[in-house]
Amino acid sequence: MSNGPYGKITCDCGALSLLVCGSPLAIGRDVGGKPVAFWPLEAILIGQGADELDVSPEGRGGETWACRRCEDRLLYADDEAGVAVLAGHPEDISDPEPALTSSVQRRLESLSYRVVSEQ
Incomplete structure (x- = not known):
């Protein structure tokens, strides 16, 4: 567990929560123009409701993490x-520090995400 900043993401019914530790790698937009944040996979921890986590393959090659009860999608993971x-941008964004390699950025762009700025 990180001693740094963290956030909590909870599904609509409250059965599942994820902890997000540290800072995002970058922020961007999805194919519909909605804000997203890109985090290292190892920054995501299950806070509660591990039995309610449904990890399903998605057509783009990654996985969707959702709640089994309410089917709320919490994140998209790309191994x-x-x-x-x-979804969304974190409230407290520190000074930009480049964190994405060009190959990771190309991979995200191939998935229809647009990196707006690196953190």
């Missing part, structure tokens, strides 16, 4: 890039 994509 190839080692990145989790979460």
